[in-house]
Amino acid sequence: MNPMPRGSILLRLIWLCLFCVFTVVVGDVVLLVVPQAREAMQALQTHQLPWFVLAVLYWAFCAWFVARLLLARRFAFDTLGGAGEPGAPDHEYVQWAATALPRALGLAAMLPMTGLMFAVDWRFGVVMGVVATLFLLFVWQRRRWAFLHLSLDAQKRVPGLAPDVRYRSDTGIGWHAWVFLLVLFAISFGVLAALTQAAIPVGRFLGAPAVVLLALGSWTLMGSFVFSYLPRIFSASSVLGWVILWMVVVSPFNDNHWVAQRGAASPTQPRPSSPTLETHWAAWLSQHPTGEPIYFVAVAGGASRASFWGGVALGMLEDEARNAGRRFGRNMFLLSTISGGSVGATAFVSSLAACANGHRDRMLQMLGEDALSPVVGKMLFPDLIGRALPLDNAFVRSLDRSLALEQAWEQDWASAAKGCRLPQIWEHPLADLYAQSDSTQLPALLLNTVRLDDGQRIAQSNLRLALPGVLDLDALSLDIDRLSLSGAVHNSARFPFVSPAGMVKRADGTGWGHLGDGGYYEASGAASLADVLDKLLAQGLINKTDAGLQACVDAACTGGSRGRVVIVLIDNQPTSYPRGWLRSDALGTGFSANRGGFLAEIALPVSGLLNTRPTLAWNSQMRLALLAGSAPQGLIELRLPAYVNQEQPSMNWWLSDATQRLMREALYSPLDRARYLTQRPANRADQALLCNLQTMRSSIGLPSQPNEHLQCP
Secondary structure, eight states: OOOOOHHHHHHHHHHHTHHHHHHHHHHHHHHHHOHHHHHHHHTOOGGGHHHHHHHHHHHHHHHHHHHHHHHSSOOTTOSOTTTTOTTSTTHHHHHHHHHHHHHHHHHHHHHHHHHHHHHHOHHHHHHHHHHHHHHHHHHHHGGGSHHHHHHTOOSOOOTTSOTTOOOOOOOOOOHHHHHHHHHHHHHHHHHHHHHHHOHHHHHHHHOHHHHHHHHHHHHHIIIIIIIIIHHHHTTOOOOHHHHHHHHHHHGGGOOOOBTTSSOSSOOSSOOOOOOBHHHHHHHHHHTSOTTOOEEEEEEOOOHHHHHHHHHHHHHHHHHHHHHTTOOSGGGEEEEEEEHHHHHHHHHHHHHHHHOSSOHHHHHHHHHTSOOHHHHHHHHHTHHHHHTTOOOOSHHHHHTOHHHHHHHHHHHHHHHHTTTSSOTTGGGSOHHHHHHTSOGGGSOEEEEEEEETTTTEEEEEESSBOOOTTEEEGGGSOBSOTTOOHHHHHHHHTOOTTTSOOEEEEBTTSOEEEEEEEGGGTOSSSHHHHHHHHHHHHHTTSEEEETTEEEEESSTTOTTOEEEEEEEEEEEEEEEOOOTTHHHHSOTTTTOOOOSSOTTHHHHHHHHHHHHHHHHHHHHHHHHHHHHHTTOTTTEEEEEEEOOTTSOOOOSOSSOOHHHHHHHHHHHOOGGGHHHHHHOOOOSHHHHHHHHHHHHHHHHHTOOOOOOTTOOOO
8 A cells, every 4th residue: 555645644634624724824814914903912901811811722722622523533525545544554644643733723823822922011921821831731741631531532432543543433522522512612602692792892801802713713613513524424525615605695685784774763853954065164154263273174094093193183282272262173164084084083073062171081082992892793703694694684784793883982982971961972963963063163074985886985074065076975865864973984984894885775775885984085085175175265265375275255255364274184194204295295206116126017007006095195185285385384284103113003993002102192292291391203203293283283373382302494
């Protein structure tokens, strides 16, 4: 009998337990490589450490134990032929490989997580190291301990085979192993039930990394044991491929990600008609004190990094202005926002409407919360079940992971707004935010989103904007009466894959399209803001002069200026650019490329597709720079500086304490006077931000804060 090559034997054994291998590799790659996952690991709290450790153990046990079952018996579809049979030349190698591979999977699950925990916090690493050591001792030495050997004996003994022989044609599983399997399944279904009923508290209690590992362990059980092991013992091939094919086939029939499927109580009266841009401009300007600046703000996208940076910066400036008896938020006419920027901007406007003071601290509280764990928990457990159900009913729609994110924002706002009016405003339509406040004292919101079916730009606003090339969601005959404020924000922030595309239906129930993150079009919010300014300029409601843009009382601008227009760009992409780089760096200058690069014929078309969207954001910001002209206070850029020798904040729905601290310290608020006066800028981008903040404060009318470390031109 000719022995099978050892490489072929190993590959065929791996194929037998492929799903175990796949889930271990996915877990290691996701948590070690993906920036958002690393950020979530950094955000782990001390009370979540035990659950993360238990999740790692669960994942490792599932991979090791199920692989052990798959490789400990012969199947009709195991592709090994006679390899490994007693007396075959390759028998000993097969026995060794079938024993070593499950152990290697357990090792591959435990050791990288131990190293990762040391990178997070050495104390966490020590705990994880002790647990990993105990796990490995158990896997390698359990046969020396009779009680463990009996309790986890997965196979009945086969007469004539040595006790350490693992690969054999036995047909049964010992009852102790069944008990252990049932415990593993009970954990999986228990987590599923908990996340289905209470995704927000359970997800936040466990933490996103633990939820991901629990999901991977659960998938190992279902994919390897239920869909592979059990069919094989009945002489059938694995049905895992058929299960995946089933989910693909039924996918057109279970689109449960509806926009406005829930909200506050059904409207008791028709939605009020939104004012036009021009009508609101006239009403707002009539209440605006002559000579005060008028702010038009674009808040770029970037998940929680964008919401935190934008919301905290705006809240900080508002508190500083109020402390000095000056105006800031009430001088702001409109915010054009994208993705996570929509979360921060809407939280800021909600705070202006509901609360008298403490806006920065309110932004810190709300926007620093964990919004990732609830949505990941619902995505990997109940919403995944919904992918296999070809149904469209209330139960399947309740599995939508969108609900977890929207409800998390609603709860976080209610918690942050304690003591204020309107604590449930995020559960009500956007129009209610303005109906229950003096709309002439609040900035208008323009929440940008995109219809993914055709790339059409969509606006959600308290105004009827009628911008060229932009559809107004509120002006269409759509089934959005129950669209809550959190839902409108989410439409702008449907981060790819984490948040699903949201189906919008017409009044007759037919589908109108799927909404996705506004960043699919451009991620800065500048395009829509430039469109608004262009429209006001074209109608003579803003006048461009040598001193910059000026707000006009009437269309002919005969009544004089009511104030200068200041364009503010709030961008959270970590950057090393100097102050005023949009103006100082002409479009395209300083860019260089080699002759074509490696495999240019293949790479350049791909890079062109990938780079078009960020270039559109750049061009949109350049439009604003050209509109602002050369007036020193016409355009102010508040960009998050990149810091050398440290990992930059990722785009994530959960920010670590270190990331939050980095962004707070980058702002160097005079509210924290000691740090502001003593901290030296870290680099030219940090210097640029501080100088631009000085310009921002000067435009508000705040007294200067001299800093000997700051040298602004």
